[in-house]
Amino acid sequence: MSSYAENKKVDVQTGKEQAMASKRKAKLKKILSYTAFVGPALLFFLIIQIAPFFMGVYYSFTSWNGVSAAVEWVGFDNYIKIFTDDQNFYNSFLFTTKFMFAAVIISNVTGFGLALILNTALKTRNILRTVFFIPNVIGGLLLGFIWQFIFVKGFASIGDLTGLPFFQQPWLGTEDTAFWGIVIVFAWQISGYMMVIYIAALQGVDNSLLEAAKIDGASYLKVLTRIIIPLILPAFTICFFLTISMAFKIFDLNISLTGGGPFNSTESVAINIYQEAFTNNRYGLGTAKSILFFIVVVIFTTCQVMFTKKKEVEA
Amino acid sequence: MKKFMLLCLSLLFVVGILAACGGESDASSDTKGDTGEDSASDESGSETTGDETEQITLEFFNTKVEIHDQALEMIEKFEEEHPNIKVELESVGGGADGDAALKAKFASGEAPDIFTNGGYKQLDLWKEHLADLSNEPWAEHVLPFAKEPMTDEDGKLYGRPVNLEGYGFIYNKDLFEQAGITEAPKTISELEEAVEKLEAAGITPFAAGYGEWWIIGQHLLNVPFAQQDEPAQFIQDLYDGTETFEGNEHFENFQKVLDLETQYGNDNPLTTDYNTQVTLFASGETAMLQQGNWTENMIYEINPDINMAFLPIPLSDDPDSNRIPVGVPNSYVINKNSEHLEEAKLFLNWMTTSETGKHYMTEVFAFIPALDNIEPSGLGALGKSILEYSKEDKTIPWTWFRWPEGANKEFAASIQKYVTGQIEYEQVLEEFQATWDNLK
Numbered sequence: 001m002s003s004y005a006e007n008k009k010v011d012v013q014t015g016k017e018q019a020m021a022s023k024r025k026a027k028l029k030k031i032l033s034y035t036a037f038v039g040p041a042l043l044f045f046l047i048i049q050i051a052p053f054f055m056g057v058y059y060s061f062t063s064w065n066g067v068s069a070a071v072e073w074v075g076f077d078n079y080i081k082i083f084t085d086d087q088n089f090y091n092s093f094l095f096t097t098k099f100m101f102a103a104v105i106i107s108n109v110t111g112f113g114l115a116l117i118l119n120t121a122l123k124t125r126n127i128l129r130t131v132f133f134i135p136n137v138i139g140g141l142l143l144g145f146i147w148q149f150i151f152v153k154g155f156a157s158i159g160d161l162t163g164l165p166f167f168q169q170p171w172l173g174t175e176d177t178a179f180w181g182i183v184i185v186f187a188w189q190i191s192g193y194m195m196v197i198y199i200a201a202l203q204g205v206d207n208s209l210l211e212a213a214k215i216d217g218a219s220y221l222k223v224l225t226r227i228i229i230p231l232i233l234p235a236f237t238i239c240f241f242l243t244i245s246m247a248f249k250i251f252d253l254n255i256s257l258t259g260g261g262p263f264n265s266t267e268s269v270a271i272n273i274y275q276e277a278f279t280n281n282r283y284g285l286g287t288a289k290s291i292l293f294f295i296v297v298v299i300f301t302t303c304q305v306m307f308t309k310k311k312e313v314e315a
Numbered sequence: 316m317k318k319f320m321l322l323c324l325s326l327l328f329v330v331g332i333l334a335a336c337g338g339e340s341d342a343s344s345d346t347k348g349d350t351g352e353d354s355a356s357d358e359s360g361s362e363t364t365g366d367e368t369e370q371i372t373l374e375f376f377n378t379k380v381e382i383h384d385q386a387l388e389m390i391e392k393f394e395e396e397h398p399n400i401k402v403e404l405e406s407v408g409g410g411a412d413g414d415a416a417l418k419a420k421f422a423s424g425e426a427p428d429i430f431t432n433g434g435y436k437q438l439d440l441w442k443e444h445l446a447d448l449s450n451e452p453w454a455e456h457v458l459p460f461a462k463e464p465m466t467d468e469d470g471k472l473y474g475r476p477v478n479l480e481g482y483g484f485i486y487n488k489d490l491f492e493q494a495g496i497t498e499a500p501k502t503i504s505e506l507e508e509a510v511e512k513l514e515a516a517g518i519t520p521f522a523a524g525y526g527e528w529w530i531i532g533q534h535l536l537n538v539p540f541a542q543q544d545e546p547a548q549f550i551q552d553l554y555d556g557t558e559t560f561e562g563n564e565h566f567e568n569f570q571k572v573l574d575l576e577t578q579y580g581n582d583n584p585l586t587t588d589y590n591t592q593v594t595l596f597a598s599g600e601t602a603m604l605q606q607g608n609w610t611e612n613m614i615y616e617i618n619p620d621i622n623m624a625f626l627p628i629p630l631s632d633d634p635d636s637n638r639i640p641v642g643v644p645n646s647y648v649i650n651k652n653s654e655h656l657e658e659a660k661l662f663l664n665w666m667t668t669s670e671t672g673k674h675y676m677t678e679v680f681a682f683i684p685a686l687d688n689i690e691p692s693g694l695g696a697l698g699k700s701i702l703e704y705s706k707e708d709k710t711i712p713w714t715w716f717r718w719p720e721g722a723n724k725e726f727a728a729s730i731q732k733y734v735t736g737q738i739e740y741e742q743v744l745e746e747f748q749a750t751w752d753n754l755k
Contacts (some may be wrong), residue, residue, distance in 0.1 A: 066418050067418060085753070088725075139743075151586075152583075154585045170585065171586070173585040174585075201679065207358055253607070259528075261526065261528075262526075262735065263729070263731040263732040274415075278414060278415040279414070279721045280720050280754060281720045
């Protein structure tokens with residue numbers, strides 16, 4: 001009796017063990033396949049992004065000059081200096097924030113507008129889509145130099161020929177023209193990219209909903225604001241996120257178009273950091289600035305994503 | 316089982332990537348060794364020396380992009396004479412970008428063997444990496460004032476001056492004649508007169524490149540620094556806080572030059588960059604150009620028949636105004652921790668003392684040598700003009716290598732603000748002071 005019961009117990013136990021073993025095996029397999037697929041990307045991400053980031057955090061507490069072998073620990077001195085005694089950094093932050101708002105609005109409005117137009121049954125729409133997307137393929141540095149020529153030489157010549165005051169301004173030579181110059185080029189470069197995302201979203205909108213609305217007698221504007229936009233809000237989340245972070249981190253376009261000039265009025269935070277670290281040879285201070293900058297960008301983008309995510313609806 | 320195989324394969328792939336990354340340095344040094352042996356054995360037949368020594372490679376980091384192609388030719392000649400040494404030339408544009416590239420190279424452990432250094436503050440910054448060159452055979456021939464930037468407190472010399480350069484107002488002699496100016500202006504009043512005559516004759520007097528920070532914040536602003544009785548002492552006093560920009564005679568006078576140049580210059584000086592500025596002058600649209608003798612080839616390319624020379628940048632009517640800033644833009648330095656220190660010194664020595672090296676320095680690069688045993692030849696009108704001023708001892712130093720790092724860009728921003736009318740001149744001097752105190 002007892003032996004039977006014991007046997008049964010053992011059976012149950014071995015069964016359990018077997019089940020557990022196979023479970024463990026499955027788990028191991030899962031982990032292995034995860035490592036195989038995520039591992040390489042994660043590894044490179046760690047080496048190329050995370051490790052330098054933490055090294056940067058360390059350097060931000062030092063007064064390293066970028067060359068010397070001696071690295072001196074200075075505690076929070078760099079951060080204190082930034083907050084108490086660095087008007088230029090403050091100015092460049094102000095400029096970058098202003099630029100971010102202008103650039104995000106303009107590039108998304110243009111991108112969305114283009115997407116709406118090119119989502120209709122135009123004959124040339126495929127060619128036009130390519131044409132609008134092309135600026136995004138050209139590198140920022142090159143774009144900056146091309147547009148610098150257009151603004152300085154091209155606009156001046158048009159101004160001479162036509163006498164239009166818009167073109168006769170000293171483009172890139174004053175604070176305002178330099179600011180709008182960068183916004184224009186940035187929007188021109190990025191709108192095509194946004195357009196592609198918006199088009200993809202627009203094509204996902206169920207036609208039956210639009211037809212139903214039409215039959216109910218809704219105007220185009222109503223359809224757009226009440227049906228299309230709410231349905232493609234996820235696209236807005238992505239586009240806003242991309243443009244905000246890109247506009248904040250602007251560097252190459254800025255440096256080749258205006259170089260931060262005239263009189264540092266268009267110096268973005270990224271340029272300010274670069275100059276602090278590599279021209280002024282204050283690497284420690286530069287990294288401290290970049291850590292602060294990182295925190296601000298993170299706060300901005302998380303707030304934005306949280307805000308727009310909340311508004312998203314399911315069809 | 317199939318899945319397992321896939322897994323193994325992908326893992327293998329990962330390991331492969333890692334191995335490839337890790338082994339990169341090994342692989343490249345291997346190939347270097349291979350090619351080295353090959354070329355050594357190839358050449359040992361033709362070369363009488365026929366040495367079996369191992370081939371080595373020197374990294375030469377050049378910041379003077381203008382001479383890149385010619386320098387490659389020179390290196391070829393060197394390699395013919397020294398078959399076991401190979402020199403790899405890399406040229407990165409001057410100024411801050413070259414500096415950043417050099418820092419990146421040092422940080423990544425790929426420090427070049429030979430690179431350049433501006434001296435003074437730059438020497439302090441890089442000194443721990445530099446080899447002492449005081450006992451090189453050419454060292455005694457370096458002109459005393461050209462040694463100064465690369466000499467430390469102990470009197471050790473750390474670099475060989477690349478060349479001498481000078482700048483001022485380059486003027487078009489023919490246009491001056493056309494406007495009826497018979498004598499070259501040497502003081503600020505004479506310059507004002509000349510400018511008015513040019514203007515009356517319908518010629519734009521200045522090509523003002525106020526869009527480039529280094530033209531105004533470094534070269535132009537150097538003049539009031541260098542016109543001080545004791546420039547080095549003045550700068551030291553600025554660091555110590557016993558001297559200020561405000562109230563200084565030369566800095567007060569500096570306003571006149573800015574006013575003159577922008578009032579009688581081309582349109583939109585703030586968007587005029589280096590190329591545009593030089594082109595304006597070379598094409599004969601303007602009569603004067605605030606630049607240095609390094610623009611010589613650019614100008615001749617556009618206008619081979621131009622008749623030009625240097626004028627000083629005068630601050631006052633003092634006869635001392637008639638001096639032009641001449642200095643050493645950069646010096647060749649050697650990485651102290653280089654694996655091939657002796658070969659690097661040999662190469663530098665060859666560039667400086669061998670006939671081929673001298674020929675390239677004077678005839679091909681058209682440099683004004685900073686060594687007293689090399690005769691300048693092959694100079695154009697601007698180089699000759701600089702040489703004349705030097706011979707008459709009418710020179711002032713380049714002081715910006717002593718300024719706080721990054722100050723030149725901030726100075727330029729203040730000057731730009733003044734030129735657009737954003738601030739008054741007193742505020743410019745206040746801003747200069749604030750910049751200095753912030754960055755020192």
